[in-house]
Amino acid sequence: MDPMASIKQTFFQECEEQLVELESGLLKIEDGECDAETVNAVFRAVHSIKGGAGAFGFDQLVEFVHVFETTLDLLRSNKLTATPSLTKTLLRASDVLSDLVRAAREDTVADAHAARTIAAELSALHGDAAAGAHEEEESLESLEFQPVAISLDSIFDLSGDDEPPATQDFIIRFRPGPGLYAKANETVRLLRELAQLGEAIVECDTHDIPLLSELDPEGAYLSWTIRLRTSEPEARVREIFEFVEWDCELDISVADVGKLLEALQEALEPGDAPVCIAAAASPPRIEAEAPVVPAPAAAADDERGHPSPAKPEAQRGDGAAAAQTTIRVDLDRVDRLINLVGELVINQAMLSQRVSEAGLSRASSVAIGLDELEQLTRDIQDSVMAIRAQPVKPVFQRMSRTVREVAAMTGKSVRLVMDGEGTEVDKTVIERLTDPLTHMIRNAVDHGIERPEDRVAAGKPEEGSLRLSATHRSGRIVIEVADDGAGINRARVRQIAIDKGLIPAEANLTDEEIDNLIFLPGFSTASTVSNISGRGVGMDVVKRAIQALGGRMSISSVPGRGSTFSMSLPLTLAVLDGMVVTVGGQTLVVPLTAIIETLQPKKESVHELGNGARVIASRAAFTPLIDVGMVLMYRDEPIDPTSQVALLVESESGAKCALLVDAIQGQRQVVIKSLETNYGHVHGIAAATILGDGRVALILDVDAIVARPRADMIAADAMSMAAE
């Protein structure tokens, strides 16, 4: 990979984190926690994005971030107060920022209009602040800054184009303000960069350092004079100070001997005046006599010898970061570790089985040692799984944006309350959760919550409330989206289902069954196809996405009080809860999520239907009966179903079926192993796993098995047609 691309990759990864940080900070501010720490965190996030974006030349991004940063800086220095309207603007700005970052990442064009609107709004805020109590300071700053900007252009245009500049001497006077260090910039780095442009003579002025007792650890007391001999144009020199020029006093001038003398005189007075004169007489001797040292040495000296303001600041920054130290690890490595631990677990189980087969008593030292090993292996497995586990917070935070946008579009006022954002779940589950969750949130705001006037009429607060929560429940994660809207309009849902021919008009359905109709493919309650939820994707897509993750969805709704959608998902995709069954002497695993219930077929409940097909009656419904042993060709003749057990399963498409197996061994968590790696896809089999006895067991693909009867029928039809 191109090295630049991988650096960019890292930048964007960090951007993601900074954006999350930014948004969570802003949400805190919105909740009234506008303390210095939060504001600083928000500011740091924006500033880091700006730094990286500048380095990669994402101009549009830099431009926007700069305006954003300036606003936050005003907030930080209490020149702006965090009013609700300000935080709303900032939140929208953060949305735009994340769009711009995505555009930069995918190399697409972002919505420049939105960016400009927000930027203009932010700029207007700057004006307000400047007009406020700190007017003087502001105007002073801008006075100082303005001429610099103009001179940059003129010099660049004139000398840059016409004549290539010969070696020039620049005198750079640089006095950082505390703000420079607060933004995690470092003087040392700037000086080093300068030294790379040419020959630099750096001199540090330490006169302003107060007594230790008066020293403000976060203050800035040092200033530098740099004499730089370089063939680079002035613009290049200025570029080095690009990110700090708002936080320092900077004066760059082209030196002739007279100016040099002046500059040195100014810099060294009053005590060192004699040296200065000597220096003026013969410039080369400055190096020897004047208290100047080359850049890196000066920097090092500065760090060691003086209580440089940069240092305490840097340490403070580190301290904040150290609270949660993380490392980036390639996902492949983690997965390999997880695989190895899976093997360890299997191996340990095999060992235990062998020991018990060898007739050693449970009290023997070997058996006791094995028990300890088992405990350890289980701990290791949990810890390794925890590496892939991540809090759902980033996904939840994205939802707050969705709520804002949809609420704005529909003219509703909605407050999103999040709960349990720290709940951890496997990374893959998180990644695949975003889309269905976004859809559910959109639906809840669009269809669930009523318009403000309707809410007031119903005696509810004008602002609707949407609760997004995550909890761990019996080895699964349960995510709930609850609104306090009108609830599901069952009469209407029923009517729509009848109109669309999804259910017969005379169908007698329970409330729960009616609620579940919205999961049917082709069902959409929106009478107009709106921009928000009616995109041709209904709740059936959401349900299928959740089921593909091994999850289940359910609804509960109280008319007038709201609806709650809840989904229960496995914590990881590497293991699966399965029902271990025996079929034709073979051990198979049926995913537990597919199983609704188990039945003991009775002679009177099994009915023949046509040629060889059988159905089973359960709760007044007839369900097709499928002999798994026949489908997988473990046997040629069906055996008496009453000697078997039926598993009532539901496929992802909602079709129900009863699978006949010989016996149920029990319920177990199994590690999923791919069959495709070394073999290929096998019809009716989803994957394989390794059981405690070391043998491979196949995991049943319930969907394929359920879809089988129809496929057989088609095949039979095709054959009979061919025969004719």
Next chain:
Amino acid sequence: MADMHSPSATNHAKEFIAFHIGAQTFCIDIMAVREIRGWTPATPLPHSPSFVRGVINLRGAVLPVIDLATRLGLTQSEPTARHAVIVVQSAHQVVGLLVDAVSNILTLTPDAIQPTPEVASEMARTFVKGVVASGDSMISVLTIHNLLPEPILDAA
């Protein structure tokens, strides 16, 4: 065997693993062989060709085992713990080959391998890329690439 690592001895020579199936002896390039292990009962795969014995657990990986006797059209015998599984890597897949027994390692130069005699057996034409004389007996050199042919992948 000591000299096999010296460059002169292995200049053009390749090493092969020789094994028995029934009365015949075959060999395959040692570079494709990952390991040799004893036979353990395999889990049969539904809808698979007759020569696929099933899958076994190879230290956590699911390994398909091909009954080489059936694959080559020879008489199949019920495998016992004395049978060997040669684990080979072919392209990106790792598969096990069930054989009666592994006999030894041969070092062969390319000119020692004679072209396959023209016989009617389709097996000989598909899988045998040459024969080697070894004393009074003959050893067939197998190519492993088409042992696991495309149809198996589409067996579903």
